[in-house]
Amino acid sequence: MSPQLRIAQDDVADELLSSDPFALLIGMLLDQQFPMERAFAGPAKVKERFGSLDPAEIADADPEAFADLCATPPAVHRYGRSMAGRIQAVATVVRDEYDGDVTRVWTTAADTTELVKRLKALPGFGDQKARIFAALLGKQLDVRPDGWREAIGPYAEEGSRRSVADVTDEASLLEVRDFKKAAKAKAKSAAG
Template sequence: MAIEVTHIDYGDLKGGLVRMMERFKEEGTLTGEPEDDDRLREDPNAALLGLLYDQRVRAEFAFTGPLRLKDRLGHLDMKKIAAMDFDEFQELFAQKPAVHRFTNKMAENTQKVAAMLVEEYDGNAANIWNDGVDIDTIEKRIRKFPGFGKGKASKIKYVLHYFGHRDFSDE
């Protein structure tokens, strides 16, 4: 499903996310697969995990990582993910094609992120940003999660905007 998005300035960014946004301008798809884009638009947890995985792998692979995980688990229920046996979770995470090339660390971070989402945001990443707070507050919240430093957290604005979770065209 094609969506209408007002483009926002991302001139301060570099890397794969920029490539994805450029593709969106030209082809109407971020990941290269409209169905994958739709699945990331439908699931705020997938969008957040995609940003988590955007490290040392092609951005499109990173953002579709949560979709591979969801296909294997049958869900992206953060409560269930947080409660899973780590070895079992890591094994699912590593199945080919792996969710991420750094299976140990990213599986660990995924479970930690899931646990924080359950504890602080009722298991729903949308609760990080859906209360109308400004982007600075959202970035501060994101930086508290494992695997999200200042640089990665600064990309959340573009992820939310281009995957349709929050409109930043007026900011």
């Protein structure tokens, strides 16, 4: 991966996201009920504390010890212990189903439909998260299997500011945050 990502808005964390595909996947996993840039800084904390982001090593780690390091302040997520389990679960899938190479999730997918299906099968990834991560791969890392825009939907729209797939700097992070606030307010208004 050669593009320089700017999701965490932190040089060390963004360098790791740019150079380690498993870090990027873990950042996406952590991106829920937590500020986006802090979620994507989480993999750097895990690496600093655990010493590695090797999926096999994480999968094999003692669950209690791993949960402790994820929950130690500043925690990798507001639900550090729970997310530690999800990180280990994703690491186990990568180790067992993709021979420890997370890029095989997308490099061996026949098309975007298969890619999204594979992402949805990962622990902690639902349909929306899978589509957002596929859009991130397409928009920022040029991973664009046949039909990627159509299969992903609105998250793949050119020029949109609706998800982490669109964050390339501080200004775009703020635009995405504004979009999400407006969408929440609209949903709340429609429900109430």
